[in-house]
Amino acid sequence: NAGVTQTPKFQVLKTGQSMTLQCAQDMNHEYMSWYRQDPGMGLRLIHYSVGAGITDQGEVPNGYNVSRSTTEDFPLRLLSAAPSQTSVYFCASSRLNTGVDDEQYFGPGTRLTVT
Amino acid sequence: AQTVTQSQPEMSVQEAETVTLSCTYDTSESDYYLFWYKQPPSRQMILVIRQEAYKQQNATENRFSVNFQKAAKSFSLKISDSQLGDAAMYFCAYGADGLTFGKGTHLIIQP
Numbered sequence: 001n002a003g004v005t006q007t008p009k010f011q012v013l014k015t016g017q018s019m020t021l022q023c024a025q026d027m028n029h030e031y032m033s034w035y036r037q038d039p040g041m042g043l044r045l046i047h048y049s050v051g052a053g054i055t056d057q058g059e060v061p062n063g064y065n066v067s068r069s070t071t072e073d074f075p076l077r078l079l080s081a082a083p084s085q086t087s088v089y090f091c092a093s094s095r096l097n098t099g100v101d102d103e104q105y106f107g108p109g110t111r112l113t114v115t
Numbered sequence: 116a117q118t119v120t121q122s123q124p125e126m127s128v129q130e131a132e133t134v135t136l137s138c139t140y141d142t143s144e145s146d147y148y149l150f151w152y153k154q155p156p157s158r159q160m161i162l163v164i165r166q167e168a169y170k171q172q173n174a175t176e177n178r179f180s181v182n183f184q185k186a187a188k189s190f191s192l193k194i195s196d197s198q199l200g201d202a203a204m205y206f207c208a209y210g211a212d213g214l215t216f217g218k219g220t221h222l223i224i225q226p
Contacts, residue, residue: 033213042119042206042216043160058213059116090160104214106160 001026006091006107013081013114021076021110023091031094032074033104036060036087043090049074081114088112117142119209121217128197129225135182136192136220138207144168148210149183149190154219155203163205166190199224 007022025032033048035058045058049068063085065077074093078085091107118141128134140149151163166174166183173181178195194201202224207217 035214035216040218042208042218043214044216045213048213059215088158092160103162103165109158 004107025093029093035090119217125221127223138190150208152206153203
């Protein structure tokens, strides 16, 4: 199993550009989520999904969109990038659709810089 | 909203010694989960230990153990026989709707 994979590893965007961060898992996990990590901070939940076709907002959803058309994939879209979105982004998945009573497996992260 | 507080931005311990990392949290829920994650310089998030709030017994995983005080909303991590490979950022996390993380403690291991 590859686990949780994220692409790209690094990305530089200009203000106003759009892009999609890709996340995929091959463990047939129900729950998937996106976090951002800023310097001196822990991870903060952006969006999550408890199964295909179901998504919900986390703590910091503004400026981000998600969709979950398959169990395996959970892309994160930035529609109009802003410097405040400069961060490291982590995707995570877990077996149970509650997402919190089972181990969450994290991807390696994407470092995004918006200039 | 739940909050998680790690009051020690940085801790230093001699190799082979024991160190305790502190974590407190605030919640009105009675059923939840608590976690400690390790983040080495590689940036990978690694689960260290997990505690179910309904269990009174403290979780242990080899050299890692927790002191869970539900009434005090405290969840500290004890690392015994510290090793150089334990050097990392350690994050405490609360689980209910997604995970809420503390800001982390940077653990330094002195050889």
